[in-house]
Amino acid sequence: MEALAIYQRLAEQFGDRILETVSKKPDPFCVVDPAAIVEVAQYLHDDPELAMDCLSNQSGVDYKDRIEVVYHLFSYSHRHGAVLKVKLPRENPAVRTVESVWKSANWMEREIFDLLGVTFDGHSDLRRILLPEDWVGYPLRKDFVEPLEYHGISTVRESPILRLDPKAK
């Protein structure tokens, strides 16, 4: 099934909880009401004609005025895919976890939590995955400023080339 036909079907099934369908190439996507994401995900997974048995990718994007969580779904039996998005506010972004539908969401949601600070309600093990547990801030946010030191280890240094250049002194 074509991606746009899938979104059409979702719109028929879920009405105004599918907020928007964007048919822009190369990858069209549809925006889902964050409160309905688990129901939509479960429907996509269970419906025999859609059968999205694989959450192939889940990631987050910071657009400065909002944070989006992007779900790339795929069906091995029908060989079609779909892209879902939820738009969240930048202050305390939170959405329900889809871990109950696809187990692979567990780690990918931990990564989004770690790097973008999105909270996934109902997640079984939501803690930092790549960064140390005591890290402050979310590096993939556009306004993240790297701290000058971490536990007394400096993150900046003077360029050794400047030291060699007599004009720089």
Place this chain on the structure above:
Amino acid sequence: MNTLRTEEMTLNMGPQHPSTHGVLRFIVRADGEVMREAVPDVGYLHRSIEKIAEKVGYHGFMPYTDRVDYVCAMFTNQGWGMACEKLAGIEVPRRGEYCRVIAAEFNRIASHLLSVGTMAMDIGAMTPFTHAIREREMINDLIEELCGARLTFNYMRIGGVGFDLPPGWREKALAYLDHFDPILEEYNALISYNKIYIERLANVGVIAADDAVNYNLVGPNLRACGVKWDIRKDIPYSVYPDFEFEVPIGSGQWGTLGDAMDRYMVRIREMAESSKILRQALKQLPPGSVLAKVPRNFKPPAGECQIRVESARGDMGWYVVSDGTAFPWRVHVRTGSFAAMGITQKLSRGLMIADLVTLIASLDVIAPEIDR
């Protein structure tokens, strides 16, 4: 026996353990030799590659993609190139695509050789590792002639590849393949059909096919569970439709379908298939240029796309968002090792501690690819 007091131990394995292929750490809760659970702790190799992409621009990011997975850097190169080409609508010249496939398939053999070699070593057989590395060195020599590097290649460009095949390289490559095919038989005789080896691998870390799909396992790990799925065949990209090759899947003939032995054998058989593809590609190599005209100040139109490449560790997904400037707005790589590590906690329950090493080796996880 009921009066025997047992106690649960918490053990630390890694991050500097020889079998963790890079820096991985497990916190193992064990009762005697049987694990209750092994909780993976990753992130020791996190280099914020996705953030770097937002700062260095499209062309400048190509060398960084090598570091996403330095054991099969050709595929990360190709993934990044393909994502940018899809965003900007660039068509790669046919010879460029052939060069990509040739470089990538050689890299797949090299990566699988490292995987099966280190796997034998982790399990306790030292000699097969030296055989595997010997063959891998020759591929490194070939690739070095191609692009000047042996590990982080930076061979591909947006729109094609950096260099055409040097004079005489094709003959050398074909000669290597003639040498390699019998070596694979020798390697099988040395280790693959060794009774002790099979007994260490069979029935260890069995993954059911629906679990594999649900946990998003990809590549050889997925195929070993009996799912016949290969991006090269099923969502063809580049010039793969030009070639005839098989997709090996797990058979369960040594134990249970989806066990460590199946994952090992799928890799062995894939090397033979890669060799087949390489012979066809080297034979059919078309003339022409290898690089499309791409502006130095590359600015793809605003938009987003996802592409999928069949890397040595399976379906690698690149998600790229462009805002129309010379710098990508967001880049995300979903890698095979990341998904494979996600399932280890579940698989470790009830496994022997010694089998954890087998499990990690058979999933072929590469730490930089998990952490990026």
